[in-house]
Amino acid sequence: MDPAVRRQAVAEAVFRVVVRDGVEQASLRNVAVEAGLAIGSIRHYFDSHDDMILFAVEALIQSIDQRVLAHVRSLGDRSDVRRPAERVLSEVLPLDDRRRDEAVLWLAFVTAARTRPSLVPHAERLYDGLRRLCHRVLTVMTEAGTIAAAHDLALESERLASLINGLTVDGVLHPDRMTPELTVSLLCGHLDSLR
Incomplete structure (x- = not known):
């Protein structure tokens, strides 16, 4: 998958988690579950949790x-x-x-x-x-x-x-x-x- 598309899909998953449960629940694990991805896939596109949140x-x-x-x-x-x-x-x-x-x-x-x-x-x-x-x-x-x-x-x-x-x-x-x-x-x- 195109990395830009995958990163955007992860951002959308962050949005859903934050809207539903708050920023503190937007962990790499919870976002991976929301996006239907393995946590390793999230780490492939983002260096850290902070990087993922900042991108979102x-x-x-x-x-x-x-x-x-x-x-x-x-x-x-x-x-x-x-x-x-x-x-x-x-x-x-x-x-x-x-x-x-x-x-x-x-x-x-x-x-x-x-x-x-x-x-x-x-x-x-x-x-x-x-x-x-x-x-x-x-x-x-x-x-x-x-x-x-x-x-x-x-x-x-x-x-x-x-x-x-x-x-x-x-x-x-x-x-x-x-x-x-x-x-x-x-x-x-x-x-x-x-x-």
Whole structure:
């Protein structure tokens, strides 16, 4: 099998284990069982447990980045920037099973970075990436006249990123209370408050 394909299959197994059981249960043995492989096969593609986890985190980041960037391109249509802006920001919120699993993974890996130094650069990339995304969306909305030009975009980007983080955490921990409908309503209400 193509090594890149096998490594991606192992990353997907890591994702399933982490979503179901948490980062601490994503051992080489548990991931091998999940992937239907011998533990030696996992070791053939990854030098260590840490290497496997770091690869999975990077695969998660790239997957989210590719999907979000596809939506960012839609911000170019200045005639109706509000709807594309909502779609871009919604891509990082737990609004369906796929995005909820990604949010669970994001939260698990970022939390694990507190005690696993090797995860810190990835956690920093996720932190900074969300702020850059928020800044880009707010810049385009300001240029299109969808939000008031008087706003401090650096501060508003931090505020929006913090809102998205909070909505994500609540959506993961309390999905029965922070429903997708409520999540979208709160996001739209915040964007409306910037007019």
